[in-house]
Amino acid sequence: MTPIEQALDDYIKVRRKLGYQLRQPASLLRKFVEFLQAAGSSRITTKLAIRWATQPSNAEPACGGRRLGMVRQFAIWYSAIEPRTEIPCSSLLPSRRRRKPPYIYSDDEIARILSRTQQLQSSKGFRARTLTTLFGLMVATGMRVNEVVGLDRSDVDLDQGILHIRQTKFRKSRYVPIHATTVAALKKYAKARNRLFSAPSTPAFFISERGTRIPSQVAHYNFAKVSQQVGLRVPAKYHGRGPRLHDLRHRFATRTLIQWYRTGLDVERELPKLSTYLGHVHVSDTYWYLEAVPELLQLATERLSPREVRP
Numbered sequence: 001m002t003p004i005e006q007a008l009d010d011y012i013k014v015r016r017k018l019g020y021q022l023r024q025p026a027s028l029l030r031k032f033v034e035f036l037q038a039a040g041s042s043r044i045t046t047k048l049a050i051r052w053a054t055q056p057s058n059a060e061p062a063c064g065g066r067r068l069g070m071v072r073q074f075a076i077w078y079s080a081i082e083p084r085t086e087i088p089c090s091s092l093l094p095s096r097r098r099r100k101p102p103y104i105y106s107d108d109e110i111a112r113i114l115s116r117t118q119q120l121q122s123s124k125g126f127r128a129r130t131l132t133t134l135f136g137l138m139v140a141t142g143m144r145v146n147e148v149v150g151l152d153r154s155d156v157d158l159d160q161g162i163l164h165i166r167q168t169k170f171r172k173s174r175y176v177p178i179h180a181t182t183v184a185a186l187k188k189y190a191k192a193r194n195r196l197f198s199a200p201s202t203p204a205f206f207i208s209e210r211g212t213r214i215p216s217q218v219a220h221y222n223f224a225k226v227s228q229q230v231g232l233r234v235p236a237k238y239h240g241r242g243p244r245l246h247d248l249r250h251r252f253a254t255r256t257l258i259q260w261y262r263t264g265l266d267v268e269r270e271l272p273k274l275s276t277y278l279g280h281v282h283v284s285d286t287y288w289y290l291e292a293v294p295e296l297l298q299l300a301t302e303r304l305s306p307r308e309v310r311p
Helices: 003-017 025-038 047-055 061-078 107-117 127-141 145-149 180-196 216-229 249-264 267-278 283-292 294-303
Strands: 162-165 174-177
Touching: 003 025, 003 061, 003 216, 025 047, 047 061, 061 174, 107 127, 107 216, 127 145, 127 180, 145 216, 174 267, 216 283, 249 267, 249 283, 249 294, 267 283, 283 294
Parallel strands: none
Antiparallel strands: 162 174
């Protein structure tokens, strides 16, 4: 193992002990070290860092900025070992990506998606049941896909109607209460799952026909394909372009806020509740919907009294 490879391993170990997961950064930094070695360099230079960060040439500019930021943090660490290390300036590449506006699915579109998912074919006929229930849970709760597939059976309390979301984004955990109709749907799925897999090898609540945990990539892929088949995404070889699985989370958030406005609730006071339910780190993450969804912005404006409106 070369000195820079050893330094990278030590860097990753220390950061993880501090609580960082570093899943993507660890993989990308190893590729960066391979790039340096292929270029015949045993040290980090700004020129090589930028050349690596901006590959491929058609990548989003913000992607290059994020990759360069990962290199910069490692370079700061490595400079204590290799004094010739160059630390790239953080302003060399743009690092902020414009957040995509949410797509708010209509009730009819949700019905079409779930109906088509129920028709998915598989050898045991269990694929359709699993994905329909999984997508339905996302519609009902606004949970992230990795939170749903990460649920273990011990995290799902169907007697109390509560889900325990453990250590997901930003290493936050929370409890998510669910509606009685959602509880009924999950009980129905669990009964079918237990009948087919009496002793599964995984503790996962949602499992594949092989008895394993459902990867989030599988959920994304199947949702994209179903969306293409019902006309919501442009047909393509892979995922194509159009509304995403994550937009189910946006739908839940915006519909909740719209309902609060229409029923006359004090949304500013209620907003922290939604932020906590969704697992947002800051309430400002939830406020984003007021700017991103025109109907919400209009409702918020209409709620302002004349004395609150300033020229």
